[in-house]
Amino acid sequence: MFRIILSTVTTTITIAAIAGAATPVAAQNVPDACMPIVGTFLYLRPRAPDAIEPQVGRILLSLTDSGQAMMTDSAQGGVSERYQPFSEARGGWTCRVEGGDLHLDAVLLDFTFPTVEMPVQKLARVDITGVYDRDEATMKGDTLVSFFPLDADPLNGEAGENPMRYRFTGFKIVPPH
Secondary structure, rough: EEEEEEEOOOEOOOOOOOEEOOOOOOOOOHHHHHHHHHHEEEEEEEOOOOOOOOOEEEEEEEOOOOOOOEEEOOOOOOOOOOEOOOOOEEEEEEEEEEEOOOEEEEEEEEEEEOOOOOOOOOEEEEEEEEEEEEOOOOEEEEEEEEEEEEOOOOOOOOEEEEEEEEEEEEEEOOOOO
16 A cells, blocks of 8 residues: 655555456575575576577576576577567576485576567566586576467466577686685
8 A cells, every 4th residue: 555645635546466466475485405506607508509699698697595586698689580689587496405416496587579570579488497516606407498478477387489498507606705
């Protein structure tokens, strides 16, 4: 509930989601065993064998202790005629411990921007799975990117259009001691 004062008149406004009342989002409690994953990683996305683009990709993935994930990609400006420019991605992550290894599962969403060649804006879902190596402070894993129409539900668990997979290696950014 917000109060806005306009000269001498007070108006009360209730904020609600377009499709109904908004549901509060609770922060995740990251287990203590998973705290080594918290931080920012510099990822290297190798050039795919069938890629038209000659360069590799670099990604910054930040994982917070409240379960939020944010990603910035060197390819955000768009890559040739195959991919539209896109926004930073935001989402959430969880961790599980299996056999002493820390496993990451993250889901992030971003938006594409229309171009002359590809005028239809889309929503992208980025699924990341990885295993963290505590000794090397590295994360290795797989990423699946799929695209959805803006009015679709990317969280329904079904794959979107034009899915693409790539492997990555991420190095945790640690300031010098």
